[in-house]
Amino acid sequence: MDMIELPHAELPHPTDNAIFTAMEPHDPGSFANHATPLIYNCWYVAGRSSEFGRVPLARRLLSVDVVLWRTQAGAPVAMRNRCPHRSFPLARGKLMGDRLVCGYHGMEFGADGVCAHMPALSRAPSTATVRTFPTVDRGPLTWIWMGAPDLADEALIPDTSWLDNPSWGTVTGSFHIKSDYVAMHENLIDQTHFPFLHPDTVGTPEYARSKLTASTENNQVVIRRELKASAPPGVYGKPANIMHKRVDRTSEARFVSPALHTAFAQVRVLEPDAGQPPLYRYNITHAFTPETNNSIHYWWFNSRDYLPGDPAIDKFMVEAHSQAYYEDVEALEWINEVVRTDGEDQFDLSFAPDKPGLMARRIMYRLAMKEAR
Amino acid sequence: MDMIELPHAELPHPTDNAIFTAMEPHDPGSFANHATPLIYNCWYVAGRSSEFGRVPLARRLLSVDVVLWRTQAGAPVAMRNRCPHRSFPLARGKLMGDRLVCGYHGMEFGADGVCAHMPALSRAPSTATVRTFPTVDRGPLTWIWMGAPDLADEALIPDTSWLDNPSWGTVTGSFHIKSDYVAMHENLIDQTHFPFLHPDTVGTPEYARSKLTASTENNQVVIRRELKASAPPGVYGKPANIMHKRVDRTSEARFVSPALHTAFAQVRVLEPDAGQPPLYRYNITHAFTPETNNSIHYWWFNSRDYLPGDPAIDKFMVEAHSQAYYEDVEALEWINEVVRTDGEDQFDLSFAPDKPGLMARRIMYRLAMKEAR
């Protein structure tokens, strides 16, 4: 485990510039960025499990055109959206029982991708197959593995069990983002931007100045913070109706994999009213999948451990989080636009507080290079 | 002559997979595809002869900007749409008598492309010329030769004399297609897609299962079919009012050149009513010209040898064929989009029924390579 303790921003800290100097300019060859090859050996979210059914749906994932559908028994199926015969997009065909029928010459493919019937031939050509991708439903998400098939171990699918736990109240939303997923991971594990990009939502000044630890654990990066006896942030205090209380806060943000970022926040009320829960928990799930090196499918979820289904709280949570995440989306798209069109290259400077993001980018870089070999 | 007989799809056929195996994956270096250089030594259709007149018209043909107009005597003229002086598009200029005047500095070019006057000079610079292209009117079409000028033999212009034969009734339509012309040729000479892409128009099951022969004749590919004592297809039976009859059908589809595909269909009524013609003939003309490697100008014609000018039949024929051809256009554009944007290459598999298309693609490949040398 590689743990560092990041400086408290309020105090003079002699190592600030030492770290800064050591990292500037950081070696672009050892941290992933928008030009790093995508990582395929990873479970990614293909979409909401409710999106896939008996109408084939096309989606580009990791630069590959994929068609997703379900068998009559409900099993999710993913295959290349491209007939092996003449590249007709299979999502433009139709389902007949458990076969996807190409709309051009009627070739029929089973859920295993093998051609079961070709109308113009007396026997189906047994070697004609469409590449399929392992898919697994987990609550509201359907996961897909687009890397080496023999490495597709379902045990590697990250835990998001709270998403379909009925005792948790979950709200959700989606964005399609013109940016790269590396910048998005760095954005999510970096909380020093809260007061500036999100001044009206999550960006309380106390939180930005709280001390944190960052560590790596098996290709994950975790940052943890504690904040004692402070005012609750509106985004968590208002729905719990505890804005008049003092609270202890802990939070953990985690780069789980190239496909997932999670955060766990706990708010402990110091002097709860009679009958009031002393502890409020929030799990935040950021699932996102590169469409290409330059665009992202993004699904977010905010889950709370109290009053599931309460319509007023649900409405508040959707609005507050949609606004905050949209601020991130805009920022990522603005940056992406500059990086891709500005006539002069520029290497990013990095500072001590960038460590968590750089740790995640170093992991992603190593994973990408391992595949490239 | 290279003739093959394609298998009857209903019967088990031992050689299906043999042919299949031998062709999979076919050598991408010996069949034209979307990446093959365009073929210039060929007469192509520049457009409808009615499009070109005393207002210069710009059209990109075989990747080259061309301007087309007519002399006062009505002769078609084609030249590069680019003044040799400063590349001003000549189609933005205007005609003065039999000269096209550049809109920038007033250079005047005759139908031979030679500069006849430059206002800022006392004498026209005799070496200033615009490249011209031989053009020939043939009925409703104007043909252009954009290859080596010494090879532009008008005798090579394919016969489409039925198009302006008053005893034939002809309907016509146009499309601009985002696809490559190789895929379009393969689509036109392949009839095994009829039941799937055109289930409501030309796709009768009997026809798809009829036996065919395919042969090459002097860089052309011909497929012929016969179907005895069958129900007529609606697209031909309805306008002739013979849907209640049994008919013998023959058809010939021909890859004439990189610029043209024709088809000739005959429907012979087995027991014609008194006064009814025993034979109905249809000539179908598909003229198309690459705008670029990735887009096509397309003009189609359907000619019948009875009741020319009948408005009800004309209306039926336009609607039925527009729908069927639009289905092809959509399919070609979908395929083109996948082929050009999917992040992973894919070599097409080919099967025995693909032979005619592959024969055409092999001819196109050889023609393209011959020019490249």
Added chain:
Amino acid sequence: MDMIELPHAELPHPTDNAIFTAMEPHDPGSFANHATPLIYNCWYVAGRSSEFGRVPLARRLLSVDVVLWRTQAGAPVAMRNRCPHRSFPLARGKLMGDRLVCGYHGMEFGADGVCAHMPALSRAPSTATVRTFPTVDRGPLTWIWMGAPDLADEALIPDTSWLDNPSWGTVTGSFHIKSDYVAMHENLIDQTHFPFLHPDTVGTPEYARSKLTASTENNQVVIRRELKASAPPGVYGKPANIMHKRVDRTSEARFVSPALHTAFAQVRVLEPDAGQPPLYRYNITHAFTPETNNSIHYWWFNSRDYLPGDPAIDKFMVEAHSQAYYEDVEALEWINEVVRTDGEDQFDLSFAPDKPGLMARRIMYRLAMKEAR
């Protein structure tokens, strides 16, 4: 000084074709064109001085994203529109006093580009800087130097003092042009296109046939014309109300620098009425800056030495010049479209009257090559 005298177009001139031959095809390696690297060591117009204030404004200049703003004291500031930390576009941030605050992590940069504060660090990282560009206000224009900083000599900013001289009446307009600035310089110094591209405005036939001299002076190109006892052109005669008079005209058009073209026209009334000024002067200012190699920011000004602020004359001048310049803009965009998309390259032919444009293009080529070394 390199002076040539260009032929009078009406008379046969034995050297026409000699010059023509010598220049065809001109060596593409010695005259700038759309593919020549941009020239940075030059003062360019960043925009109207009125555009820049206390709201940061983003503008791409010479392919580089720049943000422009003013200090509280009103001094213009230009810096890269890209935070050195994570490339956030600084124009999306906000001004706090004389600092521009990045909208992502709150880094604050002074007008000198040095980071003065980074909220997440206890001390500002002294080596974190944004590149700034020297900027100077000159009347209605703000000039910027994007080349080597040590060469940014304000004495090199060309004189446009008439633009804010209250005894001159100036009208102005702007265009964003999809073209390259080399073609635009050539267009401006070439007057042989007037009768063809501008038949209704500046294109009088007498003027086009008048004799001119062209010379180079210190990397500038000057063409001078005289026209004796002729009718005044409407664009200058109508506002001065001298259309019924005979006038002597002189004009000087000057390629001042890659950033500027000026023209000075004088109209002397041969028999002025009592109380009428005998001389009318017009200064025309064409300031333009490549946004990229393929697009231009353009600001034009027409200044006259009489009746400043007269609303009727202002209206006439805006309309007449907007129309004429729009004709140039259209022509340049049409040419640019052909040059960049036509499938075949073409080298421009040049003729004797092209000498001034070629002289300017040769200067631009040498300046560009000098920087490249």
